[in-house]
Amino acid sequence: MDVDKQIAALQADLNAAHHITYLTGAGVSTPSHIPDYRSKNGIYNGISESPEQILSEETLFHQPAKFHHFVMENMYFPDAKPNIIHQKIATSCNKNGTLITQNVDGLDKKAGNKHVIEFHGDLYNIYCTKCHEKISYDSYKKSYLHEKDQGIIRPGIVLYGEPINEKVLTKSVEKIHDSDLVIIAGTSFVVYPFAQLLAYRQANAKIWVVNNTPVPAPKEVSTIIENAEKVFDKLYI
Ligand SMILES: [Zn+2]
Known part of the structure; x- marks a missing residue:
């Protein structure tokens, strides 16, 4: 499938979803020069x-x-500004979603996202x-x-060797479990325990990955190998 068809399929899942969880990493903030x-x-x-x-x-x-x-x-990078990905995820989360981010840069809050779980804390x-x-x-x-x-x-x-805050972990697991759509963007998804969150998904939840390189993921996951900024730019949220 070409990328435009994949984006259209993701758009259809977005339109049908009741509760969405986004999982994001560094690739979402690189367009903001972080x-x-x-x-x-x-x-x-x-x-x-x-x-x-x-x-x-x-x-x-x-x-x-x-x-x-x-x-x-x-x-x-205190002068960094949210980009189109932060903005669209914020709009989506404020309607019917939650963001769990590995990023510690605070850009999702700057974008107005009211449902952010900062998995690794806040700088x-x-x-x-x-x-x-x-x-x-x-x-x-x-x-x-x-x-x-x-x-x-x-x-x-969260420094290397320190545990993830227990409340953060519990809330993240709950949100994943309550979602019928999970979108993973801008992360190589290899950092433990962040990568393990997907294990708590509903059996029938739709899972999408948007990343510029392939990501290790279960085979039922739909993957768009493309720059996250380009993909989110085309989504109607
Ligand atoms: Zn003191």
């Missing part, structure tokens, strides 16, 4: 340490300057690890130490 850190040309290139090593509690607490420098240089939910006070991005940008108590400041994202 680099995909897991891709070959991602932000970790040229850095001798792996992302697993740097984005860990170990580095956060024992080499806080390195951690801070890394996230400021490579992860924060802008910044707090002091000593007193748990909320810290503004502007303060965190200046220093990783809380002036008041010298506590180390961190972003509320």
Whole structure:
């Protein structure tokens, strides 16, 4: 089937769906100029340490300057704007859907999406690890130490080795289970436990993948191998 026919088939499923769950990853934010850190040309290139090593509690607490420098240089893009994918998913979710995203950039909320589950947290939910006070991005940008108590400041994202918040996990499973349509976009879908969410789908739910490279998925999944931005641009939501 050519891509236009596939998009038409996805459109028909969208029109018929009662509750939709979207699962998204870095590929949804690359059109907003946020680099995909897991891709070959991602932000970790040229850095001798792996992302697993740097984005860990170990580095956060024992080499806080390195951690801070890394996230400021490579992860924060406060001027980034939502693109057509964020916007259309927001419109769809505000009607009858939920988004579960791996992205920590906050662009879905910026797009006005009121039903977002941030599976790996939010870069802008910044707090002091000593007193748990909320810290503004502007303060965190200046220093990783809380002036008041010298506590180390961190972003509320799930670091490598940390578990997914239990409430987030439970809510995600519920939403997948309640959906008759699941659309996976802009993710290679290999990050555990995010990739396992699909196991909780209804037996008769329609599943679509929109990604520029093939994704490991069960055979009943319909796949559109195309740039997610091009596909969402053509969808009527
Ligand atoms: Zn503090």
